[in-house]
Each structure stands twice: as structure tokens, then as C-alpha cells.
Amino acid sequence: MTEPEKPSTSYRKILIVEDEEIIRNTLGEFLTGEGFQVTQAGTVDEGLKAAKDQDFHVAICDIQLPDGDGIKLMKQMHRLNPSLFVLIITAYGTVESAVDAFTRGAFDYLTKPVIFDDLAHKLKRVFEYRDLYLENQKLRLELAQPNRFDQIVGSSEPLKQLQDTISKIAVTNSNVLLVGETGTGKELFARAIHSAGPMKEEKFLAVNCGSRPVEMLEAELFGSDSPGNTQPGILRTSGKGTVFLDEIARLPMGTQTKLLRAIEYEESMPVGGSEPYEVQCRIITSSSEDLLRLVGEETFQEDLFYRLDGVKIRIPPLRERLDDIPELVDHFIAKHSKSLRKRVVSATSETIRLLMAAQWKGNVRQLDNAIERAVIMCDGTSIEPSDLPPDLLGLGQPLPDTDDLRSALRHYERLHITRVLRQWPDKREAAKRLKLGLSSLYRKIEELNIELG
Numbered sequence: 432m433t434e435p436e437k438p439s440t441s442y443r444k445i446l447i448v449e450d451e452e453i454i455r456n457t458l459g460e461f462l463t464g465e466g467f468q469v470t471q472a473g474t475v476d477e478g479l480k481a482a483k484d485q486d487f488h489v490a491i492c493d494i495q496l497p498d499g500d501g502i503k504l505m506k507q508m509h510r511l512n513p514s515l516f517v518l519i520i521t522a523y524g525t526v527e528s529a530v531d532a533f534t535r536g537a538f539d540y541l542t543k544p545v546i547f548d549d550l551a552h553k554l555k556r557v558f559e560y561r562d563l564y565l566e567n568q569k570l571r572l573e574l575a576q577p578n579r580f581d582q583i584v585g586s587s588e589p590l591k592q593l594q595d596t597i598s599k600i601a602v603t604n605s606n607v608l609l610v611g612e613t614g615t616g617k618e619l620f621a622r623a624i625h626s627a628g629p630m631k632e633e634k635f636l637a638v639n640c641g642s643r644p645v646e647m648l649e650a651e652l653f654g655s656d657s658p659g660n661t662q663p664g665i666l667r668t669s670g671k672g673t674v675f676l677d678e679i680a681r682l683p684m685g686t687q688t689k690l691l692r693a694i695e696y697e698e699s700m701p702v703g704g705s706e707p708y709e710v711q712c713r714i715i716t717s718s719s720e721d722l723l724r725l726v727g728e729e730t731f732q733e734d735l736f737y738r739l740d741g742v743k744i745r746i747p748p749l750r751e752r753l754d755d756i757p758e759l760v761d762h763f764i765a766k767h768s769k770s771l772r773k774r775v776v777s778a779t780s781e782t783i784r785l786l787m788a789a790q791w792k793g794n795v796r797q798l799d800n801a802i803e804r805a806v807i808m809c810d811g812t813s814i815e816p817s818d819l820p821p822d823l824l825g826l827g828q829p830l831p832d833t834d835d836l837r838s839a840l841r842h843y844e845r846l847h848i849t850r851v852l853r854q855w856p857d858k859r860e861a862a863k864r865l866k867l868g869l870s871s872l873y874r875k876i877e878e879l880n881i882e883l884g
């Protein structure tokens with residue numbers, strides 16, 4: 432099979448900020464003629480607004496603008512988009528301002544009157560440099576994260592089984608559906624599948640299906656050849672890599688049909704286009720909702736459901752793998768101590784017990800956030816129960832507010848029974864695990880005022 436084509440200049444977006452209309456229009460016409468997507472602005476304000484609306488690859492910016500100077504604008508634009516390359520236009524002979532522009536982060540400069548040959552030559556250089564720069568960034572990122580499988584922390588039995596399943600499925604390069612509650616690690620596992628698969632050297636691109644209006648989402652996914660919006664689409668740019676479609680249930684029905692087509696026929700069509708292209712990537716989808724229920728409610732396409740459901744992996748919620756908590760806690764303490772520059776190295780056994788009794792509706796992400804907060808609150812080197820978020824257990828204060836042993840025991844009895852009941856809502860099973868008779872369990876629930884559900 433042939434390599435995916437290099438994107439043409441029409442995917443290269445250039446912003447021109449120049450107050451002299453004649454110069455601006457002439458530059459605009461020249462660059463559009465060269466195949467670039469061009470946006471024009473006449474002032475700092477307009478330039479900034481355009482840079483907020485979309486990510487440009489290059490900005491060509493006059494040094495003197497009616498409402499400010501081009502160098503300041505460049506700095507503001509760099510804050511919005513650090514990989515923007517800026518060419519500053521200076522008046523002929525003003526070497527000082529050109530030097531100033533360089534030292535403040537401009538890639539190059541042009542002098543007025545702008546010579547088209549000079550501009551074309553400098554743009555060629557910018558884009559060559561930019562491609563190298565992005566490639567370099569990508570390599571550095573990969574070096575920093577050698578294998579996503581290493582990032583999965585935990586050694587509970589359910590997690591071990593999950594990792595086993597993932598390694599088996601990863602090598603087949605088949606499409607996969609990951610189901611699991613929010614924060615269970617679906618994206619992490621999607622990356623692990625990619626990293627353990629045969630195309631691990633290729634790109635991994637993630638899209639959240641519910642985060643944009645349908646037109647934008649479809650253009651981003653399938654590409655667009657519409658006037659004013661030309662983009663290749665990630666099903667194409669991913670090449671033979673992996674596309675991760677997060678929260679697939681949020682995909683509008685029409686878009687679901689297009690995706691089904693891309694999966695079934697391994698081809699897709701850009702929005703407003705007439706030339707289909709081959710889809711070569713692996714598609715990993717995720718859902719925190721029950722897709723079968725959505726099929727019943729007619730908000731999810733049945734055909735797509737059966738297509739995706741073929742290779743499905745369930746990521747168990749954290750409450751079904753409590754044994755992972757101590758390792759995850761250590762991992763998150765190390766992570767947050769480092770980024771917050773604190774000396775926290777551990778959590779007391781009391782803290783771990785409390786963490787294992789919590790409900791974790793937000794799963795691993797919630798645990799991550801709770802530990803971050805605890806590291807911030809912690810004065811010593813070991814996290815104490817009082818450093819934990821007070822509402823974590825949903826039971827008011829995590830610690831008894833008395834030294835009286837009997838009340839403390841009652842408090843822990845309540846915590847323990849609540850945790851077991853959360854893990855095993857079936858009371859017979861819970862009673863068996865607690866080594867209590869069923870009627871004793873009912874009595875405890877009443878005496879200790881335990882809320883169920």
C-alpha cells in the first residue's frame with residue numbers, strides 16, 4: 432500500500448496582520464494563489480481575535496499597527512499557540528527593529544516593499560523548519576513515555592486479567608470498544624492497546640465525540656473539501672495508526688452512519704468532497720453508557736453497535752479492584768509531590784483503609800484528584816486521614832470527633848459495613864463476606880444508621 436500523501440499547502444493556514452489595505456490584499460491574493468488558507472486582519476485586536484478563533488501555522492505581521500505594535504502581538508499570539516511561526520514585516524532599512532523581532536521570537540523578517548520571491552522563499556523555509564520541529568516534538572514526547580503499558584498501575588486480579596486480554600487483542604490490530612465508567616482509564620487503555628499493537632510507530636489520535644458541533648466534528652473526523660474549510664480529517668492523517676473515539680454514544684446519528692461506512696468499507700469521503708479515500712487506521716471507541724440501551728432508545732445505530740460490540744473490553748470500576756488502591760496511591764503521591772515540589776512520600780495505613788472504604792464514583796481520576804489535594808494539605812511526609820477531602824466517604828467527617836474507644840469502633844464499624852455493602856449490594860453476599868448472619872446485618876444497618884444505595 433502507498434504511504435499517505437503529504438498534505439498540500441491548502442492545509443497550511445496563514446494569518447496576515449497588516450493595516451495598509453493594499454499591501455494586505457496583495458499579499459493575501461499572492462498567498463491564496465500559492466494554495467495557502469489565508470486570513471487577514473488590519474489591527475492588533477483583529478489579529479488577536481483571529482488567533483483565538485483558530486490555530487494558524489504562520490503569522491505575517493507588520494511591526495507597526497494602528498492600535499499597538501506587531502512584536503507585542505506576536506508575544507500574545509505565542510501564548511495562545513506556542514508552535515506559531517511569525518514573520519515580521521519591517522520598514523526598509525530599519526535593521527534595529529528586525530534584530531529586536533528576532534530576539535523576541537520571530538522566525539524571520541520581511542522588509543517593505545515585500546518581494547514575492549523573497550516571501551515564497553522564506554515561507555518554504557518556515558514550513559520545512561516547522562515540519563522538523565513538530566517531528567522533533569513528537570519524538571521527544573515518545574521518548575518521555577516509552578510504553579503506555581508501563582503507565583498502567585495496579586496488580587489486582589481484575590487488572591491482571593484486563594492486561595492479559597489487552598495484550599492478546601492489541602496484536603490483532605482489530606477495532607476495539609472499551610466500556611467502563613468515567614475515569615476508569617479508558618483512554619489510558621486505548622493508548623496501551625496502540626502501544627502494544629503492530630502499528631505502534633504510527634500516530635495515536637484521540638477525539639472526544641461530544642465536544643464540538645456536528646459540522647466541526649465531521650470535518651475533523653472525515654476531512655473537509657468545502658470552500659473555506661479544507662482539512663484532511665484524522666481518519667486520513669492517522670495513516671495506519673490508531674484513532675481513539677472517546678464517548679462514541681455522543682456521536683450524532685448521521686455521523687454514526689458515516690463512521691459505520693468508514694469501518695465497513697474502509698473508506699470515507701471528506702465533507703463537501705467527491706473523492707473517497709482509503710481508511711487504514713485502527714479505530715478504538717469508548718463508552719461510559721450502555722450502548723445496547725441506547726439502541727433500544729433509538730439514539731444509537733443498531734448496525735454500528737453490533738459492529739463495535741464484536742471486540743469489547745470492559746474496564747472494571749475502581750470499587751471492583753480495591754486492591755489497586757495502595758499502588759495507585761503511591762503512584763499519585765509520587766506524581767503530585769514532584770509537580771507540587773513537596774516532600775510527601777507515603778500515606779498512613781489508616782489513610783489507605785479510609786481510601787479503600789470510599790465509593791469512587793469518579794474512579795481512578797477521582798482518586799488522582801483526592802491525592803493531589805491531600806499532597807497539598809499534607810504538612811509532613813505521610814498523608815494523614817485529615818488531609819483527605821472531607822466529603823470523600825460521603826459520611827461526613829472521616830474521623831470520629833471523640834477519643835472514646837467505643838464511639839471510634841462504632842465509627843469504623845459503620846465505615847466498614849458501608850464499604851462492603853457498596854461493593855456487594857446483595858445483602859446475603861455482604862453478610863457472608865462480613866461473616867455475619869443476615870438478620871444481624873439488618874440490625875447493624877439500622878443501629879448504625881447506614882444509608883443504602
Ligand SMILES: Nc1ncnc2c1ncn2[C@@H]1O[C@H](COP(=O)(O)OP(=O)(O)OP(=O)(O)O)[C@@H](O)[C@H]1O
Binds near residue numbers: 583611614677
Ligand atoms: N491503572 C491506572 N494507572 C495509572 N493511572 C491511571 C490508571 N487508570 C486511570 N489512570 C489515570 O486516571 C485518569 C483518568 O483516566 P482516563 O482519562 O484514561 O479515563 P477515561 O475512562 O477515559 O475517562 P472518561 O470516561 O471521563 O473520558 C488519567 O489521568 C489516567 O492517567
